[in-house]
Amino acid sequence: MIRQVCLASCFAGLSAIAASLCPAADWQTADWHVVPSSSDALQRAAPIRNLVATANGTLLGTRTTGSTVQLLSSSNNGIDWDYATDIVANPSLQFGDPTLTVTGNGDILAAYRLLHPTAGWSIRMSRSTDGGQSWNVAGTIHNYTGTAGEFVGAPHFNTLSDGTLQVYYDSEFAAPGGNQYIAVKDGVWDDGSSAWSWTNERIVNTTAIGGAAVRDGLATVVNLGPDLDGAGDRLMVVTEAVGTLNGQGYNLIRAFQVENGGATQADWDNLLDSRVIYQSPLTDPQGHSYNAYAPYALRVGDGPVVVAFSTDEVLATENLPADLPSAAPRKRHSEIKFIQTTDSFESWSAPTTLWGVDHPEFVGDANSGDIYNYQIGLLELSSNDLLATLDMFDGKQLVFRPSLGGNTADFDESGLVDGADLLIWQRGVGLTGQTSTTTGDATGEGNVDAADLALWQQQYGGTTDPAAAGTSVPEPATAALALVAVLTLAVVPTRRRSWANRP
Incomplete structure (x- = not known):
């Protein structure tokens, strides 16, 4: 994967x-x-x-x-x-x-x-x-x-x-x-x-x-x-x-x-x-x-x-x-x-x-x-x-x-970004000091907040495991094109904190 x-x-x-x-x-x-x-x-x-x-x-x-x-x-x-x-x-x-x-x-x-x-x-x-x-x-x-x-x-x-x-x-x-x-x-x-x-x-x-x-x-x-x-x-x-x-x-x-x-x-x-x-x-x-x-x-x-x-x-x-x-x-x-x-x-x-x-x-x-x-x-x-x-x-x-590539809003690691992941985000919102994505921190900056919800919305329906969505494994040429799509998605910047709070 x-x-x-x-x-x-x-x-x-x-x-x-x-x-x-x-x-x-x-x-x-x-x-x-x-x-x-x-x-x-x-x-x-x-x-x-x-x-x-x-x-x-x-x-x-x-x-x-x-x-x-x-x-x-x-x-x-x-x-x-x-x-x-x-x-x-x-x-x-x-x-x-x-x-x-x-x-x-x-x-x-x-x-x-x-x-x-x-x-x-x-x-x-x-x-x-x-x-x-x-x-x-x-x-x-x-x-x-x-x-x-x-x-x-x-x-x-x-x-x-x-x-x-x-x-x-x-x-x-x-x-x-x-x-x-x-x-x-x-x-x-x-x-x-x-x-x-x-x-x-x-x-x-x-x-x-x-x-x-x-x-x-x-x-x-x-x-x-x-x-x-x-x-x-x-x-x-x-x-x-x-x-x-x-x-x-x-x-x-x-x-x-x-x-x-x-x-x-x-x-x-x-x-x-x-x-x-x-x-x-x-x-x-x-x-x-x-x-x-x-x-x-x-x-x-x-x-x-x-x-x-x-x-x-x-x-x-x-x-x-x-x-x-x-x-x-x-x-x-x-x-x-x-x-x-x-x-x-x-x-x-x-x-x-x-x-x-x-x-x-x-x-x-x-x-x-x-x-x-x-x-x-x-x-x-x-x-x-x-x-x-x-x-x-x-x-x-x-x-x-x-800022992690792929579907980082797949909080339960099921291979599919879906409503179950939204529930995890809802339970985790407001947490700080997180060290993994499993509590709803899709951006990886340590906080579960609106930026993570935005990534969940962006990635909703996306899969990281073909079997999770009942799809077939693509042929090599198709996989290459799919990889380009993943690469394109991954370079979309996540929301970041303003530097205005810098001490």
Whole structure:
């Protein structure tokens, strides 16, 4: 069943859809809305980049205040975020790039980089065994570099199907001549020292784009399933990188595929696939390329890989120069765009815009206001339903949910939008803080209100399961045409909150 819809690339490839019904590209929507808090605040405290879910459904995330790493939690699927505790705090150190993972036994691990005033950069970790209430330092991923001139940071955890815990991170320390590589290590828990030890450092990639340096960074990792021989995991590592055009550097997005879970350096030296998955096709008045950077990759269930990232391409609409890739993040112009794999893990869709100047809740323009943001993060809340957070700086973040494609007013999931669904909406109207469509929240913004009734009216009589309406399964060509109709329906925008209430 196609539940949440694809995008422009599916329109362009109807012949392929007729043959396969777009099995790897059955998710993407171009319609995301800002999720207000229960007090109707849009910009508020929320995690930056990294999000995890615990076994009891609580969402956890992190952000830093310089000398502390804060843990935030949400019990209502990201609508509200509360400060929980400090994972680590030290007024003599500067912390950044925190990330979380939940292990198979329920432990919560946090990794973060820190800068010591004389010893340089390091990546450390902490552990919680009580759901995040208390934390203890639990190991060193990379010891001090000895100088502030050799950076290590931006750690990201990945767990293989056999339970092996990996961590990926940026390393200038491992790269000669001003380059930056992505390093990966394996973690082993030691009961005696009550700490994780990290060994077997490997390098993901050492190959540059053209004449540029290697500056791979901000890695995220997704598992694509077993190797062809079934002996290990096939992984995709997505990073930002650099290229050069007409004498000026620019950022782009790369993806690397490896077999055997990347267990040895030989695996990384013999990649299954290495490619640029997005670079801007636009150039500024000086012939310099616009940028694509700070990607976050996620595999939606067992389906496509989706990647969200920042880009300054909006500057082209004003004939303005591209940002320098070395500029401070808060000085860079950023719309958030979105791509996904299509008929294989080696082919990618055209981009759609998750957040930008044309979004109805955006304040500002191509050179002011909400255009300044950084580090989108993604989490799959439930099957095909994502949550995103975005840092707006100065302690304020935005939370996004996709406006679901398909018949989201089928509240009882019977396959038919009918009077029974209206009854569910009537019973639920006025509810807030909802985390699924089953109580009448068709728009997915957390409230059961008139906007959901409008969607029920719009979708009334629609089916998501041919058997529910007694219809036959269409032939492939007919199915392709039906898919176009579903796509057309899905891009009708839902009602959104006015930005006038923004704090």
